[in-house]
Amino acid sequence: MALLPMIPELLKQLFLEPATNKFPAKYLPSSITQFLREVNEGKVGMNPPVKLPLRFRGKIAYEREACTGCTLCAKVCPAHAIDILPETKRMRIWVTQCIFCSQCTDACPKNGLSMSEEFLLADEDRYSEQRIVE
Amino acid sequence: MSGEAPVKKSSYTIPIGPIHPALKEPVMFTFQMNGEVVESVDFAPGQTHRGIEWMGMRRNPVQIVHLTDRICGICGVTHSICFARAVEQIMEIQVPERADYIRTIIAEMERIQSHLLWAGVAAHELGFDSLFYLAWRVREEAMDVIELITGNRVNYGIIQVGGVRRDIVEEQYPRIQQCLTYYRELMDKLLHVFLHDRTITMRCRDHGILTYEDAMKLCVVGPTARASGVKKDVRIDYPYCAYGDLSIDIVTPNLLMGEVRGDVYDRIVVRVLEIGQSIDIIQQCLDNIPSGPIIWEEKIAKLLLACKKAKGEAIGRHEAPRGEALHYVRMEGEEAPYAWKVKASSYSNLISWPVILRGEQIADIPIIVASIDPCLSCTDRVAVVNKEQQAILSKEELHRLSVEKTRRLQHD
């Protein structure tokens, strides 16, 4: 054991609870589609992800009403994620391009932008509706 | 037949890469082999070039700060600190003291997670998966705290020119403190399992040796240099951020082992000890952190304006987990910097590969390559590639080489 210091450690661990966070379920449900549907319907609970901290930077949220169209956000955005819509002088944020840096929300003088807690954004279509914020 | 000596090839070449599991990132190695033994090494980086410096010269400093985060995802805060410090010197502004402390705390958190990450990868290269899992399991604690402070696990985006973007508020102290206690208690175990494991010792002791002289001559940095006994650490030699206020010392392997050999094992020693050092630094920072503002100018618009006015050149440095990183920035009164040169830590360390690999066996290549903790995404950032590259040997040729190698193996 002196030469293999891991062994006691491992044997101990065998009887301890694993460190795994069981998101979204312990094992794969027999049908994901159904599982997700049932989760949506509230029938079964999904194990939550590891707790998000207060300032977590998730998908961007935009309040069109609050925005004044000053374009500062587009200027500071390091990823070219913010389009200016010249017709309405409002912004469109392509989540697929956004790097979740939160720079625009810092910059916005009107608090029109904020980072939500939503971060499970995997999708088949990178330009799907949920990935365009406007 | 007995009369004529068979023609022996004195050496043969094996190429590794660019995609090879031993490398987290693509790089192309060519080994001149003599039997199982490496004779000389050549490598061609440049597979992950994205032209970051060039892009930076088209963007404003606030954008660049986020770009620097993404020079490399492992030392996320390193390049931001370097860049911000360089720009601050050009603008000749003072960063609030609290911001200096927060920068220090986050940089040390990063060191903890990076060293643990490396330890895990090294264990994996050694085929020691339990240790890999252990390292990565305990690393999550650091990741949680980083996420707590910055809002993201990687690419923190906490640095801004003139300070930091997020404060560490009162409610967060207990959590950070808890993390420090966790690691402090873990240190003994880490030292024990990494340094006293027979298999690890067998694989790492006296392999991949970089002597003190070589380390000096080749100008390697960070743990790679310190493991060879070079007492060099920007944090201690060159006070910046809060490091000038702290009582810390340079970590070299003789602190624990009583001697310096400059081998792979010593590099493990230095890194594990540095985890402990980082805990200590964070504790000192938490205890002494002054109150006050966290950024020179909160209004981004004003900040941008000030940047635009700045003229001059400066160098920002930081001791990244892998060693000194350095940015040279030159501003000429425009939005975008006029010139920007990034010198990342791996850039300095790669050059030691040929030296430490010479004379080693094939099977030791992965761990020795990994022992300098290479990551190339920083080093590669500049090159431009626009045609299909042709450095890679054709598949047939590769096979041929392998066949030749087999022959060699047969005869030794």
Added chain:
Amino acid sequence: MIGMTPLTPQEVVDRFRNTFGEGVEGTLIRERAEGMKKRPNYNLWITLRQELLKPAIQTLIDISFPHLAVISGVDIEDQIELVYTFSLYFGVKHGEYLVNLKIRVPKSDPRVPTISDLMPSAVFTEREKQEMLGIEVVGIPDPRRLFLPDDFPPGVYPWRKDEKGIPPSMIKNLWEAKRPKDRPAPPVPEKPEAPVCSVECHDPSEAPNETETEVKKE
């Protein structure tokens, strides 16, 4: 090598001035202090005549074997400025200085001697300068390219700001990839005009949107 008598920054600069006299075109000692205790760190900038580069490095070595961090390069009109960044260390805590030796070479004859005989580690960064700035390092032991592939177009040097830089044809705008172009803008409730900016740091029309990039593209 380490453990020499420490010199002050001023003494280092003086050493250069005394040794090279007129050859030193300019010196600057920048002191910067951070943290609460405001311990200073020093950056030394020494501009030299081109031909004094190697003697200057020898001077540094004589003081204490320095660490070569990197060679940076800037394209300034018809010259290329090279900044050799060293750190000079005496084995004293907080006692390291960053020494930047600057030389300029004309683009018409962009040649510098190699310093790899003095500092073996310089090869790497010298190779990079050759391919990035189009200078010629005379006597470099390994003249191959470092990052650029062998078939990179000759005469294109990415860091040049003149016509030898990256031509627009090499640039690809990734963000455009398959992004839908004809999506209608959602309606906005009528609201009073945006207030006029008080700082005037930027002109909204300058924002980095498509207009700007499109100009570059064609």
Added chain:
Amino acid sequence: MITDFVIKNAPILVVAIPLIGAFLCPLVARISPMWRKTWVLGVVTVTSLIAILLASIVLTQGTVIYVFGASTSNLTVPIDSGGIPIRIIFTVDAMSAAMEVIMAMIGFSVILYSMSADQERSSLEQYYTLFLLLICSVMGMVTTGDLFNFFVFLEISSMASAGLVAYRVEKGRAIEAAIKYFIVSTIAAIFFLFAIAILYGQYNALNIAMLAQRLQFTLIDKIALILIVMALSTKCGAVPMHFWTPDAYSLAPSSVTAMLVVVSLASLYALFRFVFTMYGLTLSYVTIGWVLITLGVLSMVIGVTMAIPQKDVQRLIAYQGISQIGYMLLGMGVGLAVLGNPAQLSSFGIIAMEGGIFHIINHAIYEGLLFLTAGSIIYRIGTRDLDKMGGLGHSMKYTMIFFMIGVLAIAGVPPFNGFASKLLIYESVYLFNPVLAIIALVVSILTLASFVKVFHSIFMGPRLLEYAGVREAPLPMLIGMGILAVLIVVFGFFPQVVVNTIVAPAAQALVNQGGYLSVILGGR
């Protein structure tokens, strides 16, 4: 009529037919090459058939004795000679019968093989003549019951083999090797002749049985024994007298090499015959046993270690062969060492000997096969250098399979014949001394490892440009190899049958000195 004749005269026919065939060969060759081919093939076929017939006779009726010039076989001892057999006799017991069958089969395969392998060579009739002579001589060596006759056959075999080794006369070094071979053989023969002289001088007899009966085991007898052991172990290529084999084997044409294996096995057979039957219990069997064991272990280890760095295929196989000879010596040596201890003999000694004998048979087959496959590769690509080979698996599928079979057999991997005989050795030798068994086991694995590398160098890897046009070996060669391969597999799957019918009687024959004597000397 003819059958009767054949049955009666089978022992002499197996020797005589190839002999006559050999002498007529040049004449027949005058007619046309086609005739020559048919002639040679016919001769070997007939020889093989008779050998099989003879074996079946021996198995059903017991040892066959053929006395020249006597009307019946039990007249071995002329009435007027005072009990001294002076007639020349051939003794075919189970062991010799078994050897004959195997040799004939291999001879047949090799001839078939060389029909196409060597057809482009010049002076083929000499080649075939020598070849048939060689077959004749090995047959003689295993059947003769008389020391001097044995010497004569030994000499014939030496000359024939030397001639064959030199056959590739276009290469100077082949001649050199031939001369070397010839000199070594001659020295061995001279030793042997000395031994004969010593024995004859003392006991006035040349007949093995006679000698066995009379042997006093004086100092001089011991010297004779040492001379015999030296002579024959040189001939069969055991360490430390192995140095000539690789040279000869690597330079001779492959078909010849395969036959050389047979010659060396015949010598090995003779060695055992003399040691067991002639000296038997009269000698200090434990010492000689240990001598054989030591030679065996040395051969095993040195053979395999020398084989690993070789680059010439045939040379490599030759070294591996030396290593295998070690197994036979080991098995026989253990048997000999416990000869005087009936309990041990019956509990493992006899098994060890069975293993040794079985291994001789198996070895002849797989080693022959390996040489033939190597030959067909050389035939196709024209080089013997392993470094220059590669990728042939793409084009020479069957050769590759045969080679694999040979390799697995030589390495003793089940279910091939080498395993069967080695198993007998392991599982008996350990009782004598466990370390010997461990060494034997490990050497097998080393053999395997070394051959896997060879296999890889020859057949694996991408198709090489220079061998793009290489095709499979011609059909006759494949058939020749196929026969041996089939034998390997059959022996491997039904080792029990072979052991019971051939090997066990053979071992008994060796152990049972008295039995042998009584058959020949008519129960005295």
Added chain:
Amino acid sequence: MKPTPSFNRSLWVYHLNSGSCNGCEIEIVAALAPRYDPERFGVKLVGSPRHADALLVTGPVPNKMKERVLRIMEQTPDPKVVICVGTCGESGGVYYDSYSLAGPIDDVIPVDIYVSGCPPRPEAILHGVVKAIEKLEQLQGGAT
């Protein structure tokens, strides 16, 4: 060939770095760590594309890597899924205007699932894998 449900529960992934900043790399590796343990779902990291069912591709594909990415794609036996992890592989992200890139990944090889984030949290990567499985389930025509 139509994948059956057993395909979904044993998704072996090969991780292909095509010029990423390492952020996504380490988050992928972190996703393998005990905290997240995708092996619960039968997800396993393999060392050869031949063994893979899913490719986790990260990074914006520099020109120099393009050919490799294609080759790896080709070496992966069918049926297979390509999961693009990280914003920069999806659309260039912060490297939106570089000249040395051939990407985004979608321009080089077809992508089935995009996982946004720079880098995505390990859970988001797991979610991406789950999404991929969901997509497969729908392809199999079974919502059961």
Added chain:
Amino acid sequence: MIEQLGGFLYVVLGTIFVALFGIGFGLGVLGVDRKLTAHMQARIGPPLRQPFIDIRKLLLKENIIPENAISWLFNAAPVFALAASVTILLYLPIGGLPPVLGVYGDIILIMYLLTVPALAMVTGGFASGSPYATVGAQREMITMMAYELPLATVFIALAWRLARAGVQDPFSLASLTSTPIWSVAGPLGIIGALILLIVLIFVTPGELSRVPFDTPEAETELAGGLMVEYSGKNLAMFYLAQGVKSVAMASVIVALFLPWGLSEFVPGIPALGILLDFLWYIVKVLAVLFVSVSLIRVAMARFRISQVVTMYWIYLGGLGILGLTLLFLDSLGGV
């Protein structure tokens, strides 16, 4: 005639049964191994039936034959590997049941049969034409060479000691099982046997190519080594062979060192006895594999190939000889 047919049918059915059992149990064992390993590493790990799912998945994947491969050999290798592994099981007693072939296997035969799957893998690796696989194959050969020495020592030592104790036919598993070494050895001998057991336990991971002796398949060095080029059903077959071989190896250890059954505790109820023995056998196999595969695998780093050889030849070989010597001394005093 009918009897022969019956015997033949028995063998055929038995073979099928054993093959199915071996494959099923083999996969089960792999599942347990993965689960336990995961738990030791503080993970939940896959569900126990994961290997079955993996196999089904692999079976429906495309089977790519690389350009440079010798295709028939490339395809034949996995079949051989699996067939050879199953064959080993035919010679082994499973639980209280006698081996299918009726004859108890010979331990040396089994030792060699164990090399056949490895050989098949090596051949497959060579045939795939990939340089990684080639290097892997060579390493596999070296590893094999290395572990055969201690393995041979253990087997020979045991058989020798039993033979010394007057056991007939000591190489047969039947004798080995009916007279375990513990029952004939004195105190010294028991120590010797324990040492041999340890040696055998360390040989197991080498035999099964698991960490720390998995150099042939070293993921970091060789990108999957021998198997790099395999995909789809061929890979599945290797995977199965691996499972079956694990069972076989564990069964050998069980037969040699832990042969006791439970049936003696329930005299008179043969069915229950057989069932109990069977379950007990499964428990023993799992226990052996836990120690010799799972635990060693998680607790050690991979050896360098040269270290593998030193480890096996010098250290374990030495231990083996020590065990042999102890048994020898024991036999001097005992018999």
